[in-house]
Amino acid sequence: MSLADLTASELLDTLGRGEASAVEAAREYLALIEQRDGDIGSYLRVDAEGALAQAAEVDRKREAGEELGPLAGLPVAVKDVLCDSAGATTCASRMLEQFHPPYDATVVAKLKAADAVLLGRLNMDEFAMGGSTENSAFQVTRNPWDRGRTPGGSSGGSAACVAAGLAPLAVGTDTGGSIRQPAGLCGVVGLKPTYGRVSRYGLVAFASSLDQVGPMARTVRDAALLLEAIAGHDPHDATSLEEPVPQYAATLDKPLEGLRLGVVKEHYGAGLDGEVESAVRAAIAQYESLGAEVREISLPHSKYAVATYYVIAPSEASSNLARYDGVHYGYRTDQTKMVAELAAERKALSDAGDEAGLAQLDTALVRMYRKTRAEGFGPEVKRRIMLGTYALSAGYYDAYYLKALKVRRLIRQDFDAAFEQVDLIASPVTAAPAFKLGEMVDDPLAMYLVDLYTVSANLAGIPGISVPCGFNTAGLPIGLQLLAPPLKEARLLRGAHMYQQATDWHQRRPAFSATPSE
């Protein structure tokens, strides 16, 4: 058995017992990436040199008997949206293609302090906007279970990487489902923590009131291990919660006694794929057989969740992305070309005696802004900036943004009421398994509706997890989503672990040819 076949927790034990070295583990993963990722495209950049150096350092520390961090020697891959001073952080955007952050995100700093071995940076939808990773400016990521299909998104690189066995642990981010949806489509575990549980400092913001960083792994136990390492209060993030971090992994094996599991009646309507519904209902039945009591609950405002989300998230995004203006860092349009163009336009207007046109002509600064942003951002990012700018404009603010905030409060209240009756809520992650690459690129609205089951948790700020719960007849993974009240990650993990103890969906692996691709 190779080291890469082990779960993260098993690998950690193996390394701890001295049966293998961190360098060996890193080498094995680097070899697998070399072999398989040409097909998958999960990594934007692999840092073999850095990873081996970190691994060697862990081995040296272990040998010297020095204190080791909780992830000592474990390879971890990070979505390319968390700043790392070791290299570029691109957010899969032309805008930041050459951007090298001068600082580490708190999560990255915690991973380094935990002695994790950072393998590289994972593909994503540009600025985390999208649900298929097709909005990456750089490359396509393929679903390891069917290379013609999407891994989901926006943390599609993270999900595909873990599913393909190219890292035991990956870090993703989730603004409307961007961890849970790709985890569901790739058959891995993905957890979105309570808003404020994990620091957002150094996470390049998409929608600040919704963004959360979370773990992706093959098993719930591994997700617990990673969450424990990255969670906690951060003085650099005013929205981070001052609550101690429980020992998630230590309490994992305690099953939830008398678990009251909520099933949302609004979740099972038109549009839900039959095979997905069967798998989710079977999972719920599995809980019943484990002693859980299933209760039907109602989340009456959940039908407004996607609409609410697509007002709030783009509004915040339009503001957060204003800083990419070509002035201080990142992409800037070709100035010489721009100045020449502007001069030509001015001359033409002047020759035509068009005074009004001349008065309307951009200043060089405004033209620089326009061109930089037109060239630096992809279409989905522009679409959301426009949506958000519109929603925040004078005369529209009350009807859109303010109204969305009110509905958001109602959605949160729905959950508060539901969690008075149940301990966890179970639902599908997505209405259907992974769709084909290119299938929805021309239909942004259909793409937005993919977030149906996941966005509510972000709007309410509650934690949610996606665990594999079956496969359809075509062999595509199906995910089960569990939701818990704020800060009840321990309960969420125990509930999910209970299910994994009783099932083996998470042990299945996609097939790879033995020879390197290409």
Place this chain on the structure above:
Amino acid sequence: MSNAYTTVIGLEVHVQLATHSKLFCRCSTQFGAEPNTQTCPVCIGMPGTLPVMNRQAYQLALRTAVALNCDIPEFTKWDRKQYYYPDLPKGYQISQYDLPMSDDGFLEIADAKDRFEPKRVRIIRAHLEEDAGKSIHDEAAGKADSEIDLNRTGTPLLEIVSQPDMRSAAEARAYLEEMKLLLTYIGVSDCNMQEGSLRCDANVNLHLDHEGESIATPIVEIKNLNSFRAVERAIEYEAARQYKEWQENSEPPKARQKYLARPKQTRGWDDAAGVTRAQREKEESSDYRYFPDPDLAPVITKGDEVQAVREALPELPAALRERLGEDYGLGTYDADVLVNQGRALVDYYLAVADGSGDPKAACNWVTQDVLRVLKDQESTIDQFGVSAENLAGLVKAIDDGQLPSSRAREAFEVMLADGSAVDAAITKLGIEQVDESALEDLCRELLAANPKIVADVQDGKQQAVGALIGQAKKKNPNADPALVRQICLKLIGEGV
């Protein structure tokens, strides 16, 4: 002419709060550093960075708002004001929009020279915000290059907006001076206009009667006011300009309507030329798309916290002036001179007045001699060579007759030069009480030696005795001139 219209003025003051670090990061706010050396990923808006509120800045803002008699709502929040400009690296400024940290206050102004009646200028609101960076435009070389310094980016500013309650340039200046004094007294800002820690924009228009109809001319916002003098001059200029503009546009009615419907205009003050000039309107400046900043939690301020701030306030200038009048018997003018010099000088005065038991003499010494020396030396009271205790001793020595007032200034100079107490100065100058009989002997001697003077005085030229006083001083420096004069006249009168 002065009755043809009323000038209506509202002021927006931006005060840089005296924190060590910026509003949302730990960078220094020290003025004058090399460009872009006081920056960090947070204040230059690097991707992924987040703001964390500086509590100290909020406390200073709270203290100011309370001192300005503002209401402090329990709930306040941060909003993003969005616009594109190269010295605004995030593309938005963190400010406060619809729920500022304070509102509805006032500041009282008066004029020692009585150019206007004392009045209360109402304050609409005071809110906290972060400063933008500085753009340095170098258009001289024809290349129109601009440079940006982000040292100032993120510095905490308190924006204080007054109601349009002022009616003259003098009132506007008094408001600013009183504001500056108040801010200095409560220690929230150094109010240095040259360094930009106190900035002011003025909104000016005219109210006038036109054939029985009340007319308000379009409001003009004047920017680039870099000194109190500039504010005064700009308002005076602008009032005259607007009146002329009104006269040119008041007829026919169509032109008048068009003129009066004109939107608010921004004009920049050109100090060298002494004129205001229309400024180019900023692109899309009308819609800032304010919305609550999701990176920052709202700030909750309970009533008891406000009460604690109120109780901890030092004595404010207005109250201090009143106390100097009531308890120390000082006139408005003297109280004003003392208070306007700042708290340290007032404390010095109070120590001299209390130590000597003669508040009026103490005031004369402080407002005349002490201030003159400070001005000559270009120094401040804390560096002054005569301690309050010693100056009190000097005042007392004069009152006790131990030090003739004719020699008090000499004693003061000695004390100033070597820091000595009045006794030491008296000894050093050899000042001693001259016995009246000894003085009489001296006078007799002088009269005997100067028959011409005696004759002059007997002819009615009393002033001739002055020459004797000089001689007496030469023979005995401690001779009191008044006494010498008195004795001489007496002796001549007696026919000696």
